[in-house]
Amino acid sequence: MAEIAIPGVSDKYGTTKLIEDLMKLERVPLERAKTEKETYEKEKVVWSEVSQRLSKLQDSSRTLYSFDNPFNERIADSNNEAVTATATREASLGDIKIQVIQTAGTDRFLSKNLDKNYQVPKGQYTFLVGDKSVEFNWKGGSIKEFTEAVNRRGNGLVKASIIGVSSTEQAFLIESLKTGKENSLSFENDALNFALEAGIIRKIPSQSGSLQDITVKETEVKTLPFHSTVMQNENKELSFTVTVETRPDESLESQIPPSGPVLPDPGGISFQGISVYNEQGDIPLDPWTAPPVPPKVDNMNVLYLKKADGTKVPLDAIRDGMTDFQYTVKLKDIGDVTGLLIENTNTHRTLSLKNISITGEGENNGYQALNPVDTAKDSIIKYEGITMTRSTNEIDDVVPGVTLNLHDKTDGNATLKIQPDTELAKDAIITFVANYNRVMADLNILTQTNPAIVQELEYFTDDEIEKANERLGMLQGDFTLNNIKTTLQTTMANPYKADEESHYQLLDQIGISTSASGPGSTLNKSKLRGYLEINEKKLDEALENNITEVQKLFGFDSDGDLAIDNGVAYVVDSKIRPYVQTAGILTMKTDSLNSKIDRTDSTIKRLDQQLEKKEQELRTKYGNMEGQLRSLESQSNSLDQRFNSGSNN
Known part of the structure; x- marks a missing residue:
């Protein structure tokens, strides 16, 4: 509190220092309470961070055994x-052989050479892409302005650009x-008038490129000739x-015997x-024998x-x-090519051919592109001997769990090898070990006083x-921290046997241990503190050669109920859960510290009030004492002056 000033009173008798010294003693409980609160707050932060570290370790462990x-x-x-x-995970392991006959393409039409000053007339312009359209009113202007207008309204359907052909012409x-x-x-x-005028398309002569549907029955041979104009x-x-x-x-074998001759009425x-x-005449008939099938x-x-020239070119098999x-x-x-030949020599198959048409490149609705850079076409692939078409180059409905991305045609088959994503699994394991080591580092720091513990952590920032x-x-x-440390170390060292043929039962077998660098390495005391190391070569070999067994090491079903209930990652998760769950052990720790902080705040407030009152009392008391002393001193001085005055007379 602020000092009380007493007008006309100096500190001749040192009462101010005396009061300060007395108050310093009185403040000892208050300072102790403030120190306790600061300690509680630091511990609260520490427990919160320990909870966060454990939660990260729990999350990384769940990643290794969850769905x-x-x-x-x-x-x-x-x-x-x-x-x-x-x-995706639905894909079956193995090789897929795909032949890309043709990639899907888009219509890309180029105009004739246009003058640099070419003007696109005003009007209503409509561009169709399949069953979708881009339509806008154009006020008229240069080809550059028109290009910008198309691109602004293209809506992911059409795009326009200008190509400089020469200093005076463009396309x-x-x-x-x-x-x-x-x-x-x-x-x-x-847009149609513009396309015709700019030499993008031309109207083609009226002719039918469509041919009549045909049906070819069993053992029939038919030829569908093409029109020469086509x-x-x-x-x-x-x-x-x-x-x-x-x-x-069965229908080939079922033959009904003939009924025999029909005789006239005998009359x-x-x-x-x-x-x-x-009487009806009796004509003897030989027994009927079915002809051979x-x-x-x-x-x-x-x-x-x-x-x-009379030769024939085979198409894909039916x-x-x-x-x-x-x-x-x-x-x-x-x-x-003069026609389509169907030689149906099958005794039990009928073929129906429909929608037979012959079209030219860039032909559409009676118009043909004059300078097609590319044309709209489907992708064509062959898989398992079957030729199939799709409208895109991204195909996800041919092989379950696999999306094919076509970039160019292939000469023969391309081989796609579907295999486990070992790098993803390796990264998840490394993250798990890293989170474990960080938890162990925090536990060692909080429970031990050896400065070497901090010095060994080379990955720490300043x-x-x-x-x-600090x-x-x-x-x-602390029992809780020491118990967590012991539990985690034991969990990591324990064997886990999924079945009688388990290839890996210990983390050490896949290259994860406290001394993964091998027994010949220099002794390092940090290896005695529970940190894990990874022998990447050994881990890579395990993942490459037997990833299923590595998976079992981290999580497996031990009782046949189709639920993971054992394994390194599962046990780590289950051991951490009581500490970090809602209303868990660490939550109780922080709640207890919050209560202590609240009680300490109340104590500090009460002591502050008591000290303020005490200091006020001391200043009043010693102020009064000084006043009395000064009064006595003043009286003494007055008597001295009178005495001295009488002596002089």
């Missing part, structure tokens, strides 16, 4: 840059941003769908009411392209169960070293 554990994750390694893949490039044959680019309204453009593509109907084998005669009928013919190679299966053939890769030195031995002898 989302890294041991079940998969990666896909490709031997060909033309096709890559990503795999306009318009492209679809969606792959697949179904997402072809077309123009409507004033073949004028060398960049042609034939497409059709095939449905295969298969008759069961009779009637006379005077008497009728006489002839024709041999069953199985032939999946029935589709061919017929060339002008298969049972095909329903509207899409065939797409680039005719320009074959040359001089701030962490300073904090560690906390060294702060909770020495």
Whole structure:
């Protein structure tokens, strides 16, 4: 509290110092209470951080045995840059052989050379990509301004750009941003007029590129000739769908015997009411013998392209169960094709071919691109002998759990190896060990007073070293911390046997121990403090050769109830849980410290009030004493003056 000033009174008798000395003694309980509060607050922070460290260790342990554990994750390694893949845990381990015949593409159309000052007339411009459209009103302006307008409104469907051809000419490039044959680019309204004027497209002569649907029954051979006009453009593509109907084998064998000849009525005669009928003739017939069942013919190679020179080019084989299966053939890769030949030599299969059409590159709705940089097309791949098409280059519905990413066509098969993601598993194990070591470091610092403990922690930052030195031995002898330390060390050292054939039962067997660097290494006292080391080479070998057994070491089902109930990671989690759970041991620790802090705050407040009152009393008391002394001194001085005055007289 502030000093009480007494007007006219000096500190001649040293009462101020006397009061300060007396109050210093009186403040001892208050200072002790403040020190206790500071200690409680530091301990509270320490217990909170210990809880956080244990929670991180618990989380990393759960990662190693939970449903989302890294041991079940998969990666896909490709031997060909033309096709890559990503795999989920649902993917089966093994090799996948994929041939990329064609990647999906987008329509990209280039205009003729345009003057630098070319102006795009105003109007309503509509660009179609499949069944979606981009439409806007254009006020008119330069080709550069028009390009910017298209890109502003492209909405992920179309994109435009300008290519400088020369100092006086440029070309306009318009492209679809969606792959697949179904997402072809077309123009409507004033966009169509602009595309025609700018030489992007041309109207093609009226002609039918579609051919009649046909059905080819068992043992039939049919040829579907192409119209000569359809073949004028060398960049042609034939497409059709095939449905295969298969008759069961029993129907080939079931033959009904013939009924035999039908004889006329033998007739009779009637006379005077008497009728006489002839008997039915009896024609002896040889016993019926069923003719031999024709041999069953199985032939999946029935589709061919017929060339002008009479040769035929085989197409992909059919298969049972095909329903509207899409065939797409680039005719320009074959040359001089005159028709589609179907030689159905099968005795029990009928083929139906529909939606047969021949289109040119860049053709759409009666218009054809004049300068196609690329055209909208589906990706075509072959997997397990089956040719299939998709509208994108990212295919996730062919191999379960695997997404194929097509980048280019391949010469033959590319091999994708689906294997465990050992790096992900390794990282999870390293994180688990790192969190364990950090918990052990905190426990050693708090329960021991040896400065070497801090000096050994080379990965600590300067701030962490300073904090560690301040906390060294702060909770020495604490039962809870020592119990956690002993429990964790025992858990890490114990064997875990999943079954009789368990390959790994100890962490040491996969390269994790307190002396993973080997017995020949120099003695290091830090190895006696419970820290774990990792022999990465040994861990890599274990994960590469037997990742399933490594997984069992960290978590396995011991009683057949399909729930993980044992293993290193599971036991670490279960041992930590009582400490960090809601209303757990560490929560009780911090709650107890909060109560102590509250009580200490009340004590400090009470002592402050008492000291303020005490100091006031002392200052009043000694102020009064000084006043009385001064009064007596004044009286004494007055008497002295009178006495001296009388003597002088």
